[in-house]
Amino acid sequence: MQFTKFTLVVAMTLFAFLSAISTTTEAATKIQFGKKASGKATWFNGKDARDVACYGILQNKDVNAQDSWHIAAMRLSQFTGGVKNACFECLRVTAGSRSVIARIIDDCSSCSSGHVDLSLGAFLKLAPKKQGVVSIKYEFVRCPSSGSNLKWPKSPPVKKF
Known part of the structure; x- marks a missing residue:
């Protein structure tokens, strides 16, 4: 009988551990253009953008960002390919009837x-x-490659499709 209780306790502990792992690990999703998703938006001071993940790929993590730039950060690990696939892509973000296009330049691991x-x-848009x-x-x-509404760094240039 003692062996059965011990086995039951070990099995329950293992089950609890595996359940905790499965709730904290999320499968990466493929970036799909034009597919809408819901979420929330917050803001940061653009001039505080230092040591940004996407520019690390370019061997230059410092960006002289401005508050007026339309840039964004997301948890890049949520996407298949992470930093390499999501960096420098653009998002159309909509709240009610207002929208803005922003270019992803950083990872937000706490998001x-x-x-x-x-x-x-x-x-503010x-x-x-x-x-x-x-x-x-x-x-x-x-990402639009020209026009007066471009408000992000010119380097690297947007991908041509």
Whole structure:
């Protein structure tokens, strides 16, 4: 009887451990252009963008970002290929009837899936600064390569398709 209780305790402990692991690991999703997802947006000061993940790929982690730039950070590990596939892609972020296109330049490891951390300039296109958090829909879009509304670093150039 003692052996059975011990086995039961070990089995329950193992089950609890595996359950905890499965809830904390999330399968990466493929970036799909035009597919809408729901989430939330917050804002950061663009001028505070230092040591950014996407520019690390280019061997230059320092970006002289401006608050007016339309840039974003997301938890890049949520996407298949992570940093290499999600960096420098563009998102159309929509809150109600307002939208903005922002270019992903950084990882936000503390962000949950669907959380888009926008530069202040991009966030202000959706809501007042004092709101702080806004419910959004977002989708990956091809980055525009020209026009007066481009508000992100010119390097690297956007991908031509």
